[in-house]
Amino acid sequence: MDINDPLDFELEDELLKPPPKVSNKRRKKVIGLDDLLTDHLREQENLKEEQNEKEKPKKKKAKKEASSYDDDDEDPREAYLAKLVEKCENQLKDFGKEEDVPLWGVNVFGEKKAFPTPEFPGLGSCNLLQSFLNNELNCVVELAAEKGDNFLEGLLINGWLLRLAFLCGHIEKPVAIWSINTMLYSSKEELRNPSSDFWFAVLSSRKEVDQLPVKIGWFPEYPDLRRALDTYGFLFEFSSSGEPKSLDSDTGEPPQNIRPWLKFVTACCLIRGKRPVLSVVEAEELVEIIICLFLDRQFQGLLVLLNDCMQAIVNYFTDQEWHSSCENIAKFVASRVSKDLNCIQSVECIPVASSRCKQLRSAVAYQNLLSCFDGANSGEDILRLLMAVNFKDKSCNFFKMYIHLVLTENWVLSNSLIEDNPVIYERFCLCLRQCSSLISATDLRPFASKVRHRAAYLMHFSI
Structure with a gap:
């Protein structure tokens, strides 16, 4: 008997009997939880597909019944709402679409015309160059009279020309002609800007009250300045009825020389007590030119230069000259500018930093109003025609009304003399009250809200 064989009582106990051996060939495959879950999901999908197939005919039948029911028994509240929406749409169509107002x-x-060929006669024989030619150091520099303009360019760029002018107290005619032409017609920025700075420093120097700090051998006159503008392509007979070109367009673009031109004109207007440069008529034309430059959108980056130039020219007139010149300028601008947003821009571009500029602004607005209203001969006529506008009329042009309101605002509020006229002031206040109260807040016609809001603002904050 083997020691590993079971004992007799172990064979009789059922619990101690070893389990029967199972053949590997007959063992069945064990089913896991993943298999059961997969089978369950597959059965659910099959049931859903069968249910959807059965419900398709029922849904189609229900849709047909619902559509027929809606056609037969429509909700009266929905019908009323649909009619109300249709009525509002028709009213909006009656007002018309928002018109595109040009800028x-x-x-x-x-x-542009071709710039003149630079000619500087007598430049080589001027005393400034001769003093350098005769200097012992010229053997090192080897300066030649034929290259005098190149030598002056170096002096100009480095600021030595201005120092020499103040030191000598004299600017010779050849040097003056060379520097002015360089400023007006040079295509090099490194020469244009220093030349304009040179002349602005000379003309704006206040060392002497009644005379310039240096003696100038030659100085340009107004025809020279006007000829430069003509070369740049300035249209003295322009028309403001056309649409402005795009800022990205290269045609009609002003040259860069217009910057030193403006700076030089500003400096010329500051020396009337020392050296009168312009006549009264020429100064009037310069103001008109500056206003025209304000109307070109390409000059929005030069507003500071334009403002300074405008104030300098306006202050160039004497008190006796200004009264008639202001009216002449206003009539010219009103006759040249079309009665659209350009009309407003021609007024609001004039700065209000001085009493003369305010007077000019008021005068230009008044002349524009006279040309807008046929038969108007006075301020009372203008306000009477403004107050006679029927805002309830469908043909009322609120765009024109907006222009007239802005012009009237500038005419009345920019002129201190009108405050002493109770009739004008009272009628203007009544016109503002009428515009702010009679135009409905729900009026959707173009520019109606702008007229209403501007009138309300002026009535509550400006008066």
Whole structure:
């Protein structure tokens, strides 16, 4: 008997009997939880597909019944709402679509002309160059009279020309002609800007009250300045009825020389007590030119220069000259500018930093109003026609009304003399009250809300 064989009582106990051996060939495959879950999901999908197939005919039948029911028994509240929406749409169509109002802007520059060929007679024989030629150091520099303009360019760029002018107290005619032409017609920025700075420093120096700090051998006159503008392509006979060109367009673009031109004109207007440069008529034309430049959208980056130039020219007149010149300028501008947003821009571009500029602004607005209203001969006529506008009329042009309101605002509020006229002031206040109260807040016609809001603002905050 083997020691590993079971004992007799172990064979009789059922619990101690070893389990029967199972053949590997007959063992069945064990089913896991994943298999059961997969089978369950597959059965659910099959049931859903069978249910959907059965419900398709029922849904189609229900849709047909619902559509027929809606056609037969429509909700009266929905019908009323649909009619109300349709009525509102028809009213909006009666008002018309919002019109595209063109931006302000005028093309004041056309095709440029060729810049004149630089000629500087007598430059090589001027005392300034001769003093350098005769200097012992010239053997090192080897300066030649034929290259005098190149030598002056170096002096100009480095600021030595201005120092020499103040030191000598004299600017010779050849040097003056060379520097002015360089400023007006040079295509090099490194020469244009220093030349304009040179002349602005000379003319704006206040060392002497009644005379310039240096003696100038030659100085340009107004025809020279006007000829430069003509070369740049400035249209002295422009029309403001055309649409402004795009800012990205290269045609009619003003040259870069217009910057030193503006700076030089500003400096010329500051020396009337020392050296009168312009006549009264020429100064009037310069103001008109500056206003025209304000109307070109390409000059929005030069507003500081334009403002300074405008104030300098306006202050150039004497008190006796200004009264008639202001009216002449206003009539000219009103006759040239179309009665659209350009009309407003021609007024609001004038700065209000001085009493003269405010007077000019009021005068230009008044002349524009006279040309807008046929038969108006006075301020009372203008306000009477404004107050006679029927805002309830469907043909009422609120765009024109907006222009007239802005012009009237500038005419009345920019002129201190009108405050002493109770009739004008009272009628203007009544016109504002009428515009702010009679135009409904729900009026959707173009520019109706702008007229209403501007009138309300002026009535509550400006008066």
